[in-house]
Amino acid sequence: MSRLQALSTFLYRRPRLALALLLGPPLLWLGVVYLGSLGALLLQSFFQLDHYTGQVVREPTLATWRALASRANLDIVLRTAGMATAVTLAAAVLAFPLAFYMAFRASRRVKALLYLAVMLPLWSSYLVRVYAWKLILAKEGILTWFLARLHLSGAVDGVLALPWIGGPSLSLSPVGMFLAFLYVWLPYMVLPVEAALERVPRSLLEASEDLGAQAGTTFRRVILPLAVPGVVAGSLFTFSLTLGDFIVPSVLGNSSYFIGQAVLAHQGTSGNLPLAAAFTMVPMAVMAVYLLLARRAGALDAL
Amino acid sequence: MRSEPRSGLGLSLATLGVLLFLHLPLAVIALYAFTTEESSFTFPPPGLTLRWFGAAWQRDDLWRALILSLEVAAAATGAALVLGTLAAAAVWRSRFFGREAVSFLLLLPIALPGIVTGIALRSALGLGEIPFSFWTIVVGHATFCVVVVYNNVLARFRRTGTSLLEASMDLGADSFQTFRWVVLPNVATALLAGGMLAFALSFDEIIVTTFTAGQQETLPIWIFSQLARPRARPVTNVAALLVVVVTAVPILLAHRWTRED
Amino acid sequence: MSLLATRPATRPATRPAVRFAGVSRRFGEVAAVDGVDLEIAGGEFFTLLGPSGSGKTTCLRLMAGFDRPTAGTIWLHGEDVSGEPPWRRDVNTVFQDYALFPHMTVAENVGYGLMVKKVETSERARRVEEMLELVRLPGLGRRKPAQLSGGQRQRVALARALVNRPRLLLLDEPLGALDLQLRQQMQVELKALQQQVGITFVYVTHDQEEALAMSDRLAVFHRGRIEQVGAPAEVYETPATEFVAGFVGVSNLVAGTLARALTGTPQTFSLRPEKIRLAPPETPVPAGSCAADGTLRDVVYLGMRTRYGVALDAGGVLTVEVQNLETTSMEALARRGSRVRLLWSREQMHRLGPEGDA
Numbered sequence: 001m002s003r004l005q006a007l008s009t010f011l012y013r014r015p016r017l018a019l020a021l022l023l024g025p026p027l028l029w030l031g032v033v034y035l036g037s038l039g040a041l042l043l044q045s046f047f048q049l050d051h052y053t054g055q056v057v058r059e060p061t062l063a064t065w066r067a068l069a070s071r072a073n074l075d076i077v078l079r080t081a082g083m084a085t086a087v088t089l090a091a092a093v094l095a096f097p098l099a100f101y102m103a104f105r106a107s108r109r110v111k112a113l114l115y116l117a118v119m120l121p122l123w124s125s126y127l128v129r130v131y132a133w134k135l136i137l138a139k140e141g142i143l144t145w146f147l148a149r150l151h152l153s154g155a156v157d158g159v160l161a162l163p164w165i166g167g168p169s170l171s172l173s174p175v176g177m178f179l180a181f182l183y184v185w186l187p188y189m190v191l192p193v194e195a196a197l198e199r200v201p202r203s204l205l206e207a208s209e210d211l212g213a214q215a216g217t218t219f220r221r222v223i224l225p226l227a228v229p230g231v232v233a234g235s236l237f238t239f240s241l242t243l244g245d246f247i248v249p250s251v252l253g254n255s256s257y258f259i260g261q262a263v264l265a266h267q268g269t270s271g272n273l274p275l276a277a278a279f280t281m282v283p284m285a286v287m288a289v290y291l292l293l294a295r296r297a298g299a300l301d302a303l
Numbered sequence: 304m305r306s307e308p309r310s311g312l313g314l315s316l317a318t319l320g321v322l323l324f325l326h327l328p329l330a331v332i333a334l335y336a337f338t339t340e341e342s343s344f345t346f347p348p349p350g351l352t353l354r355w356f357g358a359a360w361q362r363d364d365l366w367r368a369l370i371l372s373l374e375v376a377a378a379a380t381g382a383a384l385v386l387g388t389l390a391a392a393a394v395w396r397s398r399f400f401g402r403e404a405v406s407f408l409l410l411l412p413i414a415l416p417g418i419v420t421g422i423a424l425r426s427a428l429g430l431g432e433i434p435f436s437f438w439t440i441v442v443g444h445a446t447f448c449v450v451v452v453y454n455n456v457l458a459r460f461r462r463t464g465t466s467l468l469e470a471s472m473d474l475g476a477d478s479f480q481t482f483r484w485v486v487l488p489n490v491a492t493a494l495l496a497g498g499m500l501a502f503a504l505s506f507d508e509i510i511v512t513t514f515t516a517g518q519q520e521t522l523p524i525w526i527f528s529q530l531a532r533p534r535a536r537p538v539t540n541v542a543a544l545l546v547v548v549v550t551a552v553p554i555l556l557a558h559r560w561t562r563e564d
Numbered sequence: 565m566s567l568l569a570t571r572p573a574t575r576p577a578t579r580p581a582v583r584f585a586g587v588s589r590r591f592g593e594v595a596a597v598d599g600v601d602l603e604i605a606g607g608e609f610f611t612l613l614g615p616s617g618s619g620k621t622t623c624l625r626l627m628a629g630f631d632r633p634t635a636g637t638i639w640l641h642g643e644d645v646s647g648e649p650p651w652r653r654d655v656n657t658v659f660q661d662y663a664l665f666p667h668m669t670v671a672e673n674v675g676y677g678l679m680v681k682k683v684e685t686s687e688r689a690r691r692v693e694e695m696l697e698l699v700r701l702p703g704l705g706r707r708k709p710a711q712l713s714g715g716q717r718q719r720v721a722l723a724r725a726l727v728n729r730p731r732l733l734l735l736d737e738p739l740g741a742l743d744l745q746l747r748q749q750m751q752v753e754l755k756a757l758q759q760q761v762g763i764t765f766v767y768v769t770h771d772q773e774e775a776l777a778m779s780d781r782l783a784v785f786h787r788g789r790i791e792q793v794g795a796p797a798e799v800y801e802t803p804a805t806e807f808v809a810g811f812v813g814v815s816n817l818v819a820g821t822l823a824r825a826l827t828g829t830p831q832t833f834s835l836r837p838e839k840i841r842l843a844p845p846e847t848p849v850p851a852g853s854c855a856a857d858g859t860l861r862d863v864v865y866l867g868m869r870t871r872y873g874v875a876l877d878a879g880g881v882l883t884v885e886v887q888n889l890e891t892t893s894m895e896a897l898a899r900r901g902s903r904v905r906l907l908w909s910r911e912q913m914h915r916l917g918p919e920g921d922a
Contacts, residue, residue, distance in 0.1 A: 464661070464663075466659050466660075466661055466663035467663050467665060469628070469630045469650065469657070469663065470657070470659060470663035470664075470665070470724075471665075471676070472629075472630075472649065472650040472651050473628055473629075473630075473650045473651075473655070473656055473657045473725075474656065474676050474677035474724070474725075474728065475651050475677050475680040475681055475728070476651055476676075476680045477649070477651050480680060484676075484680075485665055488667040489666070489667060
């Protein structure tokens with residue numbers, strides 16, 4: 001009997017050891033490295049930066065959390081959450097026709113192609129896709145050119161002149177950021193909504209029509225409620241990803257920080273790792289609450 | 304609803320519009336890699352040229368970033384393949400308490416915003432006073448790549464069914480021989496697909512990398528830094544196109560290999 | 565391989581092919597197999613019969629080594645194998661879903677066990693071809709399993725197991741996926757094959773007709789325990805428990821006041837429907853027979869037979885089955901509502917103990 005066979009027999013008689021050997025490495029990696037890091041993150045947020053020496057003082061304190069609650073920092077949190085909400089709502093609206101078409105209208109072949117068409121941007125480089133919007137939105141860029149042809153330049157200037165969402169140009173304004181966010185996260189909304197619609201039994205649609213329901217009524221009373229779990233699942237992604245992003249605001253934003261930029265700046269140039277850690281807790285806390293609510297709504301099955 | 308062609312037309316147009324929205328920007332990237340304009344994003348491009356590909360070829364910093372990214376992606380993919388397959392095998396073969404928890408734990412690094420994973424690893428490095436290195440990047444990437452391999456391989460395992468394993472052992476093969484002759488040939492394409500996706504994921508990752516790379520520059524970090532210092536825009540455009548191509552190929556292959564799932 | 569049929573002894577031999585002593589397999593709180601004792605003699609065609617979830621398949625998996633007992637001991641040919649993995653047991657299995665390796669050709673599937681044992685290539689090819697001929701699939705070696713029909717896959721699975729010349733072959737509902745006609749044909753073939761190769765067959769099925777047709781002996785499983793072990797005729801004619809009487813064939817179970825009215829004691833007894841004669845009212849009762857009067861209530865025409873439900877004057881219903889020797893369906897149906905007398909021989913009544921102490 002070979003050594004491997006002997007080992008194999010040895011493990012057969014000890015199924016728990018075999019399981020431990022299989023599960024050990026991945027659990028050690030994620031349990032120790034990853035959960036450990038999350039623990040370290042939480043721990044960091046209870047330290048504080050000594051502003052005179054520039055060193056992190058490793059004594060438990062709530063000073064960093066108090067600093068987080070400052071007016072300026074709350075503005076950052078609200079600004080980011082506002083953007084995340086807007087992006088999520090718009091993504092839900094845009095995702096719906098595509099998901100609906102995929103689920104109910106497309107043939108098998110077309111559906112497979114559409115699926116690939118949504119998957120490809122989801123997996124491909126997100127930095128480059130943000131960069132594409134820098135090109136598109138630039139003052140001398142493609143969008144301006146098109147709008148000029150359509151004699152709509154005035155409308156853009158009007159939008160840019162608005163408070164809150166305006167800015168010096170499309171590539172340096174919340175409107176531009178909104179478009180880029182919407183673009184990069186849209187596939188994350190399409191897929192769960194499509195999956196939810198896929199589960200709507202065809203017989204239900206026919207039943208609704210048999211009962212004399214108008215197309216609009218069928219849509220409102222049958223399809224929309226059944227799609228809600230998919231929208232909630234998709235919004236988990238769009239909301240969470242927007243909350244934690246710093247690429248889009250850095251490339252297309254103005255001087256007003258988003259959470260991601262604040263985290264980056266605090267841990268980098270100013271060396272205030274505790275405040276960066278405390279900042280990160282905000283998206284985590286928001287997502288935890290959101291997850292709990294979604295779970296109660298039964299939306300997680302659609303993931 | 305089928306009786307109303309007008310709403311059908313509207314739906315088709317809306318679908319087409321969303322699809323264009325999803326794909327035209329990538330075409331813009333491709334276009335700008337060939338523009339003759341050096342300093343601005345003028346549209347339409349005044350002319351087209353292949354000059355920037357040559358210029359990019361001679362940039363040592365771009366080469367270094369590309370090679371680092373490839374090395375990191377290869378190492379992270381290797382680690383993810385091993386860890387993901389082990390976890391999938393454990394969850395598939397045994398019933399044990401907390402199987403759901405394992406899936407959840409593996410999913411967490413990709414479900415939470417990248418910035419959380421990044422700053423968490425950064426905090427741990429800070430607390431442990433571990434210096435940045437090639438391996439700190441790899442550890443970060445492997446952490447969120449594991450789940451991709453795990454999901455692909457587990458799906459294939461479940462489709463394969465346990466009776467093939469039992470048949471092999473019944474015919475005299477031990478666990479290792481069974482793995483070599485029966486399991487591996489059946490999950491090979493799922494492993495490849497998972498590996499490809501992990502590679503694509505790692506190759507263009509920037510958020511986690513920002514926190515674990517220190518002064519090292521992967522290709523996405525190089526591009527990002529070029530955006531802040533717009534000295535060589537055309538070369539950046541070429542690099543962006545390169546990233547799109549290098550990630551699209553493995554994704555398409557992965558799609559091909561898992562289509563029957 | 566001996567071509568001489570070795571007739572199995574009904575009595576277990578001194579070193580049985582399979583022996584279970586107090587074997588249990590628990591999954592948490594649930595006992596899939598609960599204290600089973602069993603002996604299967606060498607060369608026997610032995611069937612484990614029972615409904616799904618009765619523990620028969622778990623018993624088979626314990627024999628193969630895919631699962632391990634939580635209590636008790638398993639011997640194969642006198643050797644304690646309780647801790648031995650499948651690859652160290654001289655046993656091969658035909659799986660319910662065949663479990664053919666999809667990435668290998670038919671020849672590679674059949675030759676797998678020989679390859680693992682490092683049998684030389686030419687010898688392997690020869691034995692594979694020989695086996696394919698035995699299961700009547702010569703020349704199909706280059707096909708992939710996906711290119712075969714259900715019946716052909718079944719034969720490949722059989723060849724793959726038999727090529728290793730095991731002393732014990734386990735078959736887990738091997739005919740379950742086949743349609744009725746093929747199934748009946750394969751029953752005959754399997755039985756003939758077993759007699760030809762002289763290997764002990766342990767056969768799992770939930771189909772009582774199949775079990776009765778093929779087995780030398782069978783064990784009836786219920787809730788993880790064995791209710792009765794015996795030759796087919798023995799189990800059919802003298803069921804030991806109510807469960808066996810109901811599961812193996814159709815039985816009238818008579819208990820309580822009706823039993824007292826018919827036999828004088830309230831003890832439960834079973835009575836096969838085909839053992840009851842349907843006679844005109846007032847027919848004289850022959851010596852050694854029992855009789856009951858009633859009204860024909862339900863008539864189900866089954867082609868070869870007709871099944872009647874007779875409501876007895878003493879209360880309760882007895883099912884009676886009659887061969888349609890001369891009766892047409894019209895005639896059978898026309899008898900609904902008529903008065904009848906039921907007659908049966910006393911020895912056809914089998915008293916049942918609640919725990920199988922018949």
